Amino acid sequence: MANENFxxxxxxxxxxxxxxxxxxxxxxxxFYPITPQTPIIEKYSQFVAKGLVDSEIIEVESEHSxxxxxxxxxxxxxxxxxxxxxxxxxxxxxxxxxxxxxxLPIVMPVVNRTLSSPLxxxxxxxxxxxxxxxxWIQIFSENNQEVYENILLAMKVAEQIKLPVMVMQDGFxxxxxxxxxxIFSDKIIQNFLxxxxxxxxxxxxxxxxxxxxxxxxxxxxxxxxxxxQAMNQVKKKYLQIGKEFSKITKRKHEYFEKYQLDDAEVxxxxxxxxxxxxxxxxxxMRKKGFKVGLLKPILFRPFPYQEIxxxxxxxxxxxxxxxxxSLGAHPPLFGEILNSVNHDILVTSYIFGLGGxxxxxxxxxxxxxKMLVGKIYKKRN
Amino acid sequence: MAKKIKQNLIGGIINRPGCSKEYKxxxxxxxxxxxxEEKCIxxxxxxxxxxxxxxxVKNGKRKKTNLNYCKGCGICSQVCPIKIIKMK
Numbered sequence: 072m073a074n075e076n077f078x079x080x081x082x083x084x085x086x087x088x089x090x091x092x093x094x095x096x097x098x099x100x101x102f103y104p105i106t107p108q109t110p111i112i113e114k115y116s117q118f119v120a121k122g123l124v125d126s127e128i129i130e131v132e133s134e135h136s137x138x139x140x141x142x143x144x145x146x147x148x149x150x151x152x153x154x155x156x157x158x159x160x161x162x163x164x165x166x167x168x169x170x171x172x173x174x175l176p177i178v179m180p181v182v183n184r185t186l187s188s189p190l191x192x193x194x195x196x197x198x199x200x201x202x203x204x205x206x207w208i209q210i211f212s213e214n215n216q217e218v219y220e221n222i223l224l225a226m227k228v229a230e231q232i233k234l235p236v237m238v239m240q241d242g243f244x245x246x247x248x249x250x251x252x253x254i255f256s257d258k259i260i261q262n263f264l265x266x267x268x269x270x271x272x273x274x275x276x277x278x279x280x281x282x283x284x285x286x287x288x289x290x291x292x293x294x295x296x297x298x299x300q301a302m303n304q305v306k307k308k309y310l311q312i313g314k315e316f317s318k319i320t321k322r323k324h325e326y327f328e329k330y331q332l333d334d335a336e337v338x339x340x341x342x343x344x345x346x347x348x349x350x351x352x353x354x355x356m357r358k359k360g361f362k363v364g365l366l367k368p369i370l371f372r373p374f375p376y377q378e379i380x381x382x383x384x385x386x387x388x389x390x391x392x393x394x395x396x397s398l399g400a401h402p403p404l405f406g407e408i409l410n411s412v413n414h415d416i417l418v419t420s421y422i423f424g425l426g427g428x429x430x431x432x433x434x435x436x437x438x439x440x441k442m443l444v445g446k447i448y449k450k451r452n
Numbered sequence: 453m454a455k456k457i458k459q460n461l462i463g464g465i466i467n468r469p470g471c472s473k474e475y476k477x478x479x480x481x482x483x484x485x486x487x488x489e490e491k492c493i494x495x496x497x498x499x500x501x502x503x504x505x506x507x508x509v510k511n512g513k514r515k516k517t518n519l520n521y522c523k524g525c526g527i528c529s530q531v532c533p534i535k536i537i538k539m540k
Binding site for chain 2: 172173174175233271278279280281282283284286287290293294297301
């Protein structure tokens with residue numbers, strides 16, 4: 072039976088991101104191709120060709136220009152978007168800080184791919200982890216449905232807080248794999264998002280402004296402090312808007328997902344698509360009577376320390392699976408989990424899947440079993 | 453130092469044109485140009501060369517240096533053809 076509120080479509084993660092962008096209908100979109108992000112802009116350019124969107128398209132010569140164009144467009148008072156991966160995100164680095172410093176609510180889908188060198192085009196999280204402290208809100212999506220919903224949710228959070236958001240999906244694993252995605256009707260989504268009315272914009276000639284001015288010592292820290300305060304407000308706003316969005320999606324939009332966690336003895340913490348593999352393993356092990364669970368952080372920046380402490384506090388042992396490294400320091404997710412939990416929980420770290428290497432259920436089962444028999448001794452150091 | 457404003461706009465946005473006038477760079481000065489008004493021939497060389505544009509002209513004659521903005525760079529003293537601007 073046809074439902075007017077949503078349609079089920081068969082989409083890859085990248086196409087799901089493009090669908091979300093079509094419903095947002097940004098005023099300006101800048102394009103620069105990079106594997107595995109290219110299908111997003113490829114699909115979006117089809118929408119443009121068919122006249123389904125009103126976006127002005129800028130074809131630029133690099134990702135540095137792509138982000139610069141978006142910063143200029145957003146400052147002029149319209150919604151502006153681009154998408155990128157890996158080296159592209161690395162090249163944007165300089166402008167990422169400017170976008171968040173100027174408090175422009177840009178939403179950018181990021182398809183996670185590893186950073187060179189060695190050259191590799193497959194998935195790991197080192198690109199988005201490299202810019203985790205640049206003042207962007209970071210949301211990690213497990214599957215195609217989450218990609219679609221998180222982009223729409225991110226748009227509203229960004230505009231209310233006035234901070235930019237990256238919405239991550241795993242390169243190839245999510246971006247190129249086909250799943251059924253519920254696409255809500257354009258009318259419902261446009262009602263949810265509303266019109267974009269910035270308080271200040273460059274093209275508002277009645278209230279002229281200058282942006283990007285030199286800010287000297289006494290003001291610089293005050294303006295940075297405003298940014299810190301805004302980041303602190305994100306969690307509350309995210310939950311509030313998430314509840315509002317849940318009425319449309321009928322799914323929970325929280326800082327993290329708990330899977331069989333409340334009565335578990337040991338748990339794995341991991342993000343993005345691997346959470347699916349862990350869930351499948353948990354289902355198998357639960358049938359055999361093992362009390363295992365999963366915590367999947369979705370909102371990575373700002374990181375919900377207190378809430379994760381509460382969610383993990385009853386466990387004996389936790390293993391954090393990181394799909395990236397932080398050379399010379401704890402892996403990014405492991406470091407955050409260490410900072411969250413109490414001293415009496417054993418927390419250990421595994422790095423997996425660098426450069427797109429697969430992780431299998433058997434390996435996850437082995438990790439769970441090691442935790443259950445107390446073979447994981449490694450404590451915080 | 454500029455006058456402290458009560459509320460900074462987010463992202464360092466400035467919505468009042470010409471507010472760089474409030475940033476008085478004169479506090480940077482360690483030496484001060486002393487101009488001998490009586491001997492001045494009003495060639496206006498110093499006016500042309502002043503990087504801060506802080507020497508005003510009226511009826512073809514230069515006026516006193518605006519010390520709110522003079523950084524004390526000494527260029528006026530250097531270009532003066534009869535050397536009547538002394539840096540002290």
